[in-house]
Amino acid sequence: MRRASQEDALFPDSDLEEDDVELEAFSDDEGLRRDTTAAQLADGKDIQGIPWELTQYSREGYRAVRNKQYSNHYNLEEAVTAAQPRIDEEALKPQPSSTPFFDFYRNWRQARSSIVHFQLRNLLWATAAHDLYLVHENKVQHWNSITQRSSTVLDVSGGVTGAVAPGIGQVQLCTLCAREGLIAGGGFGGELVVARLGGEGRGSGGDRRFACSMRVTTSDDGITNALEIYRAPGGQVRVLCSNNDEMVRAFDATTFQLVSQHRMPWAVNCTVAQPGSGQLLLIVGDDPTAQIYDAASGRSVAQLKGHLDYSFAAAWHPDGHVVATGNQDKTTRLWDLRYPAASFALLKAHIGAIRSLRFSPDGQFLAAAEPADYVTIYDAAAGYQRCQTIDLFGELAGITFSLEGDRLYAAISDVRYSSVLQFDRRRDRRLWQELL
DSSP states (O other), X not given: OOOOOOOOOSSTTOOOOGGGTOGGGSOHHHHHHTSEEHHHHHTTOXXXXXXXXXXXXXXXXXXXXXXXXXXXXXSSHHHHHHHHHHHHHXXXXXXXXXXXXXXEXXXXXXXXXXXXXXXXXXXXXXXXXXXXXXXXXXXXXXXXXXXXXXXXXXXXXXXXXXXXXXXXXXXXXXXXXXXXXEEEEEETTSEEEEEXXXXXXXXXXXXXXXXXXXXXXXXXXXXXXXXXXXXXXXSXXXXXXXXXXXXXXXXXTTTOOEXXXXXXXXXXXXXXXXXXXXOEEEEEESEEEEEEEETXXXXXXXXXXXXXXXXXXXXXXXXXXXXXXXXXTSXXXXXXXXXXXXXXXXXXXXXXXXXXXXXXXXXXXXXXXXXXXXXXXXXGGGTTOEEEEEEEEEEEEEEEEOTTSSEEEEEEEOTTTOEEEEEEEOOOHHHHHHHO
């Protein structure tokens, strides 16, 4: 994984008025008025509030230009280019669903996010239907869609007005995870900072806001690329760090002592644990082959071969057998670990690498986020043969399902149009009537 900075603004050469540029200049009430609601979308307002009439483009025209000009990042471009005809032939051709799986509800303009590294896009998590956590300017913000207010729960931004992590100072937050009552952030210098929801913590360096504040590696290039919070086979909560120093480390979530570590032959970009048991780990990184490891012993259980470039996204289906891997070759592959010799489904992206993957809690859907513009929701229960495409503009900071699976959120990071978009799962009205 290489270092890079945040992408340029969506409309760097636009003639938009200053009021459309500086979101910070607006009060909370004015900010809420700048949201787009479902009713306004139906009346013709842009889903992100982009005033196309003030630009030289129509939405359709800019979409065509964007699709044509978007440049995907490759590390192994020659291999991908050579195999493109085969990818095109083997890939599934999911049909757009006649009705959306998830209906647009609202675009929350006050919920803003920022991106430190262009390849790391796990910066948004939902812990409940109305509670979101996202990274903005090296602070973890809590957004509540009922109160429609944002608050800071973890500040490591430094500077004149910002706070620092005890013992390690300012942290550039590049990844996030929120589960099991914990908020964990990973940094550019190999940092791990953790806070407990509700403010209950052992304290680190005398600061009770932090349950943990440390560097997990001394490597000069030890970026904490991804975090996973899960329950081990004995029920203990673990925090799993994937780092650029080729290590996967597991920490006890109570004491934050190192429990286990596994060295890989390449930089580790994402690790996810088998749901329910936590016995197996799915590991992807700077190599086309994904690995399945035994969490306790560190023994390799299976190698998943098929991708052509480096992978940055991984997800585990709730059934514990199916996994998804997302790659810079602009594909998602689905694997059944009972038959690991080959992937059973290949899904193509629209314009870029797959940077984030999420299964819905019930396993019905798989959401795949590209670096910008596109989130595709696949009907896993229908063999990934049906899909819904969410067409946006801007760099995607992350996607997340609510714990109940009734909502999907997508975070856009942009200097003008940063926001979180909420989509609610469509329910069959007849089913609700039967239940009532």
